[in-house]
Amino acid sequence: RDIINVGYRKKQVEIFNNLLHKQDYLEEYRKENKITDTKPEKVWQHFFRNNEWIFGYGLDYRFLGILQNEAHISNGDVAGRDGAISDSLLGCSKFTVLVEIKKPTTPLFENSKNRANSWKLSDDLIDSLSQILEQKASWQIKAEVNANNNFNDEGKLIRQKTLDPKSILIIGADSQFDGTEKIKQIK
Numbered sequence: 001r002d003i004i005n006v007g008y009r010k011k012q013v014e015i016f017n018n019l020l021h022k023q024d025y026l027e028e029y030r031k032e033n034k035i036t037d038t039k040p041e042k043v044w045q046h047f048f049r050n051n052e053w054i055f056g057y058g059l060d061y062r063f064l065g066i067l068q069n070e071a072h073i074s075n076g077d078v079a080g081r082d083g084a085i086s087d088s089l090l091g092c093s094k095f096t097v098l099v100e101i102k103k104p105t106t107p108l109f110e111n112s113k114n115r116a117n118s119w120k121l122s123d124d125l126i127d128s129l130s131q132i133l134e135q136k137a138s139w140q141i142k143a144e145v146n147a148n149n150n151f152n153d154e155g156k157l158i159r160q161k162t163l164d165p166k167s168i169l170i171i172g173a174d175s176q177f178d179g180t181e182k183i184k185q186i187k
Helices: 002-021 023-032 040-049 051-058 123-145 181-186
Strands: 063-073 085-091 094-102 109-114 117-119 161-170
Touching: 002 023, 002 040, 023 040, 040 051, 040 063, 040 085, 040 094, 051 063, 085 123, 094 123, 117 181, 123 161
Parallel strands: 094 161
Antiparallel strands: 063 085, 085 094, 109 117
């Protein structure tokens, strides 16, 4: 059984690598898995939903499972607008974690240094950080106020606590740290 699991995970890591680095593989994966939405984030959501085990490694040694994809974690205005939606709401046995997924091509840095020993962060990265911090604040409030009314799409009550929920932002690629040894160190 362990050999089968390791073989499966190796294959999934290969798919992950292809999604990151092969130019047309994202579209190929979308077609193979009958994903109708054209947004790249939907492909990544599908991949992570089918590989929940990825979120269990190196994250405080807790296995995280997906409680709800595209979780509506705040209330919008009375017109139904401006509600925060997290790409995934994860949970371990006792607590919840929010996940926001951006494209691997999302830039992490601007093209120039900011000041001594710092590099300019991209607007996309700053916007993504702002987004997930808002989601965290909104989910904290909604989870406390509606503790007995937070059901997932299968009608199951989310029993995990929401106390200063962790947030995971999946963004960019490690290739964006390229450059001279000095630039790599600064980035």
